[in-house]
Amino acid sequence: MAAPCVLQPPCSSMIIEMMTKNFDRLPEVDQKLFFYGPMYLGGNGALAGLVANSLYRRALNVTQGRLTSSMPMAVLPFLTTFALYNAAVSKPLLSGDLNCPTCALMRGALIGVVGGGVYPILLALPVNVGLATRYGTAPMPEKGNTMRFWMEISRPVLRKMRAVFVLQALFGTYLSSKHFDIYTKLAKMAFAPDREELKD
Numbered sequence: 001m002a003a004p005c006v007l008q009p010p011c012s013s014m015i016i017e018m019m020t021k022n023f024d025r026l027p028e029v030d031q032k033l034f035f036y037g038p039m040y041l042g043g044n045g046a047l048a049g050l051v052a053n054s055l056y057r058r059a060l061n062v063t064q065g066r067l068t069s070s071m072p073m074a075v076l077p078f079l080t081t082f083a084l085y086n087a088a089v090s091k092p093l094l095s096g097d098l099n100c101p102t103c104a105l106m107r108g109a110l111i112g113v114v115g116g117g118v119y120p121i122l123l124a125l126p127v128n129v130g131l132a133t134r135y136g137t138a139p140m141p142e143k144g145n146t147m148r149f150w151m152e153i154s155r156p157v158l159r160k161m162r163a164v165f166v167l168q169a170l171f172g173t174y175l176s177s178k179h180f181d182i183y184t185k186l187a188k189m190a191f192a193p194d195r196e197e198l199k200d
Contacts, residue, residue: 019094022189030182037175038090042082044171045116048164049073052120055157056128061137069127076123081115089176093183104180105173112172117165121157125150 023031053073057063088107092098098107129150132138141149 016095018190019096019183019186022186025189026182026185030185033178034090034182037179038082038085041085041112041116041168041172041175042078042080044112044168045077045081045120046074048116048161048168049077049120049123051164052124052157052161053128055160056124056153057131059138059153059157060128060132062128062131062135063137064135065131069124069131072127073120073124077116077120080119081111084111084115085172085175089179093179094186096187098183099187101177101180104176104183108172108174108176108179109169110172112168112170112175113165116168116172117161121154121161124157125154129153 023034026034050070050073053069057066057069062069085108088111089098089104093104098104129140133140
């Protein structure tokens with residue numbers, strides 16, 4: 001009886017090599033979805049960042065620094081969501097470390113909500129509070145009431161962003177389910193290399 005593979009790095013590198021070798025045999029639609037899907041999720045995160053920024057600007061009556069506050073609010077959520085999805089879903093699938101469909105769906109949904117929903121809100125709040133303090137557009141709280149002030153400002157923003165959370169969770173779930181299907185196709189091709197290329 002053959003001994004089980006104990007050393008994880010060699011096994012993992014072999015699986016990655018087998019998966020990437022067969023990746024070009026996938027239908028073009030699957031290849032594009034695997035590469036560009038996380039970018040779409042990140043793009044949704046960027047839109048969520050711009051929406052959160054706009055809501056906080058209105059709540060704090062900030063009219064100055066529109067471009068300087070909008071740029072990081074679009075770029076940082078995009079990069080964060082894209083990087084998180086690749087690190088938690090795409091790479092583990094290609095290396096064979098993520099072979100549980102439920103786990104893949106949960107990861108996709110969480111990354112959608114956290115990277116493309118919660119993170120933009122957490123980023124927008126201090127940026128716009130700083131602008132409001134600098135330009136004096138809204139009365140700032142005394143030292144003891146800072147947390148309470150931030151919570152009061154954030155409550156209506158969170159209420160308006162609920163739809164964004166739901167959409168991001170749904171899109172993250174959908175994307176990770178499609179990626180898991182692609183992983184399943186790759187695994188079948190890797191263990192049956194004599195089969196013809198998969199058709200749509």
